[in-house]
Amino acid sequence: MKKYLAECIGTATLVVLGCGTAMLVGCDAASGSGYLLTALAFGLTIVAMAYSIGNISGCHINPAVSLGVLISGGMEVSEFVGYVISQCIGAFAGAGILALIFGLGGVEDKTGGFGSNGLAGVGGNPVAGLIVEIILTYIFVTAILGVTSKKANHGSFGGLVIGLTLVVVHILGIGLTGTSVNPARSFGPALVAAFTGNTEPLAALWVFIVGPLVGAACAAFVYKALEEK
Secondary structure (H helix, E strand, O other): OHHHHHHHHHHHHHHHHHHHHHHHHOOOOOOHHHHHHHHHHHHHHHHHHHOOOHHHHOOOOOHHHHHHHHHOOOOOHHHHHHHHHHHHHHHHHHHHHHHHHHHHHOOOOOOOOOOOOOOHHHOOOHHHHHHHHHHHHHHHHHHHHHHHOOOOOOHHHHHHHHHHHHHHHHHHHOOOOOOOOOHHHHHHHHHHHHHOOOOHHHHOOOHHHHHHHHHHHHHHHHHHHHHOO
């Protein structure tokens, strides 16, 4: 149970710090600094969590990462299900914390939906959104599989590499889809937004579930083929 609790806490932390930063600074095209700050918030949170709960659960805090690990043979199906449930609960809790903070503090949510993802940057086209999410998740999960491979020799720098990879995929993806690469991170804010009367994020939520999972599966299969002798 400790690893499931760690995944729940880690995912909640990612949503609070990552989505919270986006809500506070905004991510519109006129705010380039908002792009960078949000990208850094997500990436640096991963770095912090990797070095704090990584030894407990592996610090997946992302169903797409867990799927990649599952396909690579790093976990059992039952464990995968437990991870995904814990991650989704954590994401919902994190978004709920943001709703409480921003609501009680009367702070403007500059994203309009608790940092939820959307398709405005790709003209509302779900196919374009899927392509973006598949490619970005493929890059992110490939980096994780490479860093955590038994053949890797990155010492204690693995968490930093993973965090910086998340930063760079966010720098590109924020303006397109808001960058999910993480179904739980998309699920939590979209659900809390719906509870507060904004159901728009739910309409495109499937893109941010399917895209990352497909990207993660592709990364796992390709990396497995490349790594085999």
